[in-house]
Amino acid sequence: MMTYRRKNLCSFFITLLLVVSLSCAADAGEKTTRVLLLHTLSPEEIWTQQATKGIRSAFADRQSSAEIYIQYMDVAGALRSDRPEQTMKLKNLIRAKLPPGSLDLVITTGNEAASFLLVNEEGLFEDVPIVFCELTNPSILSVFPRERGTGVFSTSPVSLLLREIIRLHPGIPISLVADLTPAGLRDLAHFHNHLNSLAKRPEVVTLAGLSPEKVPLYRESLSRETVVIFGTCARTLSGAPILLGEMIGAFSSLSPSNPIYTVQEEGVSLGALGSVAGNAFLKGRRAGEIALRILGGESPASIEPELMDSNAMVFDFRKMSDFGITRSRLPRNSIVINDPADLLRKYGPFAALNLFVFSILGGLAAFLRKKIARRKKTEKDLLERSKYWETLFQHSPEGIIVYSSSGKIIEANTRFRSLFSLSGEQLSTESLSSVLPWENGTLSRKDFFPEGKTAAKEAVIPDRNLIPLTASFLPFSLSSGKEKNFCALVHDISKRKAMESELSDRAFFQEQLASVSTSFLLSQDYTGSIRHALETIRLLADAETASLFRIPVQNGTLLPEHEAIGPGGGPSLAEMITSTPGQHDRFWKQLIFNEGSHRHFSFIPGDITDPDFQKVRDAFVKEGIRSLSVFPLFLKDSFHGFLSLGNPSEKWLRNSEDTLFDMVRDILSAALEQRTDEECLERNNRAMNERFTGAIRAMCQVSELRDVSTAGHQKSVSSIAESLSKILVMPEDIRQGVLFAGLVHDVGKLYIPAGILSKPTRLSAPEYELVKKHPEYGRDILSPLAFPWPLAEIVFQHHERIDGSGYPLGLRREGIRIEARILSVADAYDAMTSDRPYRKKKTSAEALAELQLLSGTAYDPQIVKALEEYCSNKRAA
Template sequence: MATVLIVDDNAENLYLLETLLRGNGFNVTTATNGAEALESARKTLPDIIISDILMPVMDGFSLCRQWKADEQLKHIPFVIYTATYTEPKEERFATDLGADRFLIKPQEPEVLMQVLAELVEKRHTAVSLKPLGEEMEFFRQHNEILFNKLEKKMVDLEIANQRLKKNEEDLQKNEVFLDGIIENIPHMIFVKEAETLRFVRFNKAGEELLGQNRQDLIGKNDYDLFPKEQADFFTGNDRKVLESKQMVDIPEEPIETRKLGGRIVHTKKVPIIERQGRMQYLLGISEDITERKQMEDALRRSEEKYRGIFENAVMGIFRTTPEGRFLSINPAGARMYGYESREEMMQLVTDMAHQIYVHPEDRQRFKDLIGGRGSVEDFEAEHYRKDGSRIWVSMNARVIRDASGAVLHYETTSQNITGRKRVEEELRQTLEKLRKNLIGTIHALSVTVETRDPYTAGHQRKVSRLARAIAQEMNLSKDTVEHIRLAGSVHDLGKISVPAEILVRPGKLTALEMSIIKVHPQAGYDILKDVDLPYPIAEIVHQHHERLDGSGYPQGLKDGQILTEACILAVADVVEAMASHRPYRPAMGIDAALEEIEAKKGVFYHEKAVDACVRLFREKGFIFETAA
């Protein structure tokens, strides 16, 4: 049975390799450095030696050199087995020293056993020491390899130290960060040892609540700080947490403090468990809810005091949550919505936005207003009754808040205004009818103007139709198209103030007559400005003879000052006038009219309006209707 000498300063490596070799039938002796290995081998020759390189007293390279220089040992195979010296030049150096094999850790057990078996079988032909020249050459190469490796290890160690330092710094930062969070949480936070239930930590809020310095609290238990009855209660809940290994929520618990007296806190207690499953600490978080409880008690007393008013009011009185649930309803309120009792309404209505409001967005608008102002007056909305019928209600409401400013509920009074809304609607319809009659009257006046000027009969109607078509071609809104149409139908209303003989006079007008004609936009504006029309009709009529360069009349407005609607009407007015017969000239035709507005596009006339008008005639076949 062959004997193997293992040389390694690492006890774990020695044990593992020894166990492997013994399991494969080898006798094993061990040494922890080169000097110890030489001494052992000279006493009892092994059949093979396996050595690490980096070791105290004598390293593996020096051991190999002396081994191969020893007449008694040089024929015994020498195996270098290293995980540190793995570069080719290090392998060459070991080979030059006479090493029979240079193996890099780790090796598969089968491979290692095969190498050892082969070397043991050929041990009498083991490699001898190769000449390295002078003694100094050996030390030069030896030191160069060792120092390079040591230098690298020093660098690696420095990097590792830097990483460790950074990790420590990061850990400290995290601790500071967590400490900052814990210290600034406005609720009392405390930690107890699971085994003794003694306090090991308090935050600033805990000091302030209990009225004691945390140094005086650490190491104490509940019986050191509170009356026995309270301490029994606290400790009993601690035991529940530790036994169940789950959080325990205590909604209300009384606690005696040094400066604030008796308080009420809402506490949650959580077990902190190690990875091995052992209870280590108990974490507690306590919120002081004394003021909230006092507010609730005061509110309860207030409700009792004003219950009579609430019950006997003739209008609906409600208390509702921001989420849309009823907290209370008076009998009048339940009757207003068609419910047999307040209890029925509170039970059935759980979402006011969709069950009460005909238009749910009105509920959100109500919340936005009351949230911003704190109160709402005369808020009108359409509501559903129980049977699905609709009523209009007017609401006055205010926000009720607790001491910290948090919203508790909305307090609302509601009045059924369905009758009033019906009257208002009838009035609105009457006004609308009057407005339409007024517009009809204006049209009648417009027709009167045309009867005074037979040569321009139908001019306003044609201009209105063309202006509407231009507006549609420009993709303007339906409302804009409609008020352009209406303005076009009365744009020459002011000519009612112009003498008929001027309107029908053949030939060129004098300067005085032209100045009288130019008054008609202003005259039309004066007639229409006080009429309650839904669109700026009067201003469009006023501006329909203005030009972009300021050369128009009556105000001499320029681009940017003229309404787009008036610009469109101006284009339609010019095209229809040039294309039609006038007392002072024959009709010039559509082509001449289109050439005129194209030539003056951007100077007199709005570019987009001109382009739209040209497209209508040349591409889309628009024509003026002929008079019947």
């Protein structure tokens, strides 16, 4: 037994020894991979922390057992390139952690770490592959040895920040704020490098080494409008720590109108308007993936450096509106925090789901509550049903009667008894046919005892005294056990029918008056509109005559404007007033103004008792005028006349109070006023034209006396020009202007010596130049006179030619007034067909042929065609 136990114990120890040996052999055969992660910035930087997480996550996903040693240049002070002792300190720290030759790969973050490796690789990182992350300096990338390293590079976040600040805040100075730590100085250097590369460098103020307590001291040195950009602000000059949020708060409270940006991504959550998100995690993860490929055996030269331009601007939505920044102005891929839309997108589905669930639960609860309430109400209704239905039956607004198939009245409510003046005793003793004798109305027996479905109908139902009632009647059957009963609902509609009739009449009345208003608004025919208005009003009033009278401005005496008389004839107020104008004028004015109101009134002519107006009374009675309805026509308190209706109906007198008729009266008043104004204007225009015409003809005679050789020329040109303007269908003012301009178109020759004008031979060049001045002299003579036509300009341009060869200005085409172009053709034609001291006249055909030859160059083609028609008409005459 002991031997057996000893054998088992020996076997156990031998097996244990073999396992330990194999484990040691395996450990000895597997080499530990060592990776140095060299950061430019300190471990407190969020960017550094995120990049480290990204690198570690890449290694963790591959389950790599590599040991990652981390060193920070900022902590070692090696960011200051002008301090070699700090660089040596960093090298010694790395040697202390990793003896030479023990590194398998180096990962750098930032430009400074990559630059440090390139300069100090001898004796420290010789032949060690390098993977760079966030390399933004193109010069470093261009000299990086491709056989040794590769990695991830991107554009500078500082460059993005400056570019967008300058775009969003153009022309505003920039203040750079950073501490004097290596990281702060590095940020300032980056800012100035990028500012120097700009074509137009903005005004920049650098504030270094500030603390929150010192911010007010430097505020006065800043512009009222400035953009504040924070770099690294972690330490004061004495080395005390600073919170970035405190610095942002100090600037915001002192000058809230200044936008604040930070290089640090977390600045936007600490009160800044915007910052830059470098997406350090993604860049670090990608650098870690490249590092694992190299550790797996790929050479750095076979892996091309990757551009990860994932920098993005981050903005605080709450501050964007303070500085007038809208979403449309943000750069692409911008991140907006505190955005209500993001909350809606993020929590909207969840809120909708909760709302849906709550609505279902609420609906279910409401359904249960309603069901319980309905059950309780049913129980209560069962107890009170008898009283309830009795109250409803008796107080129904409709008459209700219940009767048997034999015609016995079972019950009738209060309303039914009131409609047909019945007492309770009568209902109990009499039958349906005696209470409602339907044979005297529009109903029959089968209407009271229907079979099948029924519908309400309008009917005339007489009571026991045969007084008819217009009502809505609805009968239907009621089953009560074996006995069949009937019920009828009776609703009094007599008032409604009367109201419908009145509304129909009123609608027709308003429609007709609206047509009168429309006629005045849309038609230019004054007489036709007045005739239509009076005839429409006469028909509406059912009157025998409708007369409109107005007061002319000249004498203020009433005159009949228009009158509408019925087809069967009737009294004529217009003839009555015309036959005795004096008495009627005084009567009507006294009658209207004694009323003291603008409203209409009615009177009976037979009631006139004033002895001064007995003849007027007798005339009314003789003509058969029993009553008159008078509507004074006032506009802005000015009396223009009146509308009188002879023998109108009583129904008209009610409708005439309608406000729509007030508008028609206003339109009639305005029409009379316009007619009066037009007559005044016509008289004034006629008088003015006579004065202007006399002056123009006088000037025409004076100028023709001056030049006997061309006597009658101006009148002839005026006549021809007027005829041409009519052929061209010119407006009346242009035809008038051409007519009178033709009469004085040579009035400027009054300033030309008579000897030159009557010279029998051709004029010399100086003489011709003097004669060419007569359009200017004519304009000078006519300009001071305020003619209603532009005579001065027409006379001034009548020797211009459409090709610019005319005088005095050489105008072309539309630059010459149409009146002057017409006058020039008429002037040339008359001159050619008239004798002159130096030549004989041409025939009409020869003159027309010459003008046709010059058509389109010197003369307007359309006017020359009009002259052809003029000559043709003249020959035909």
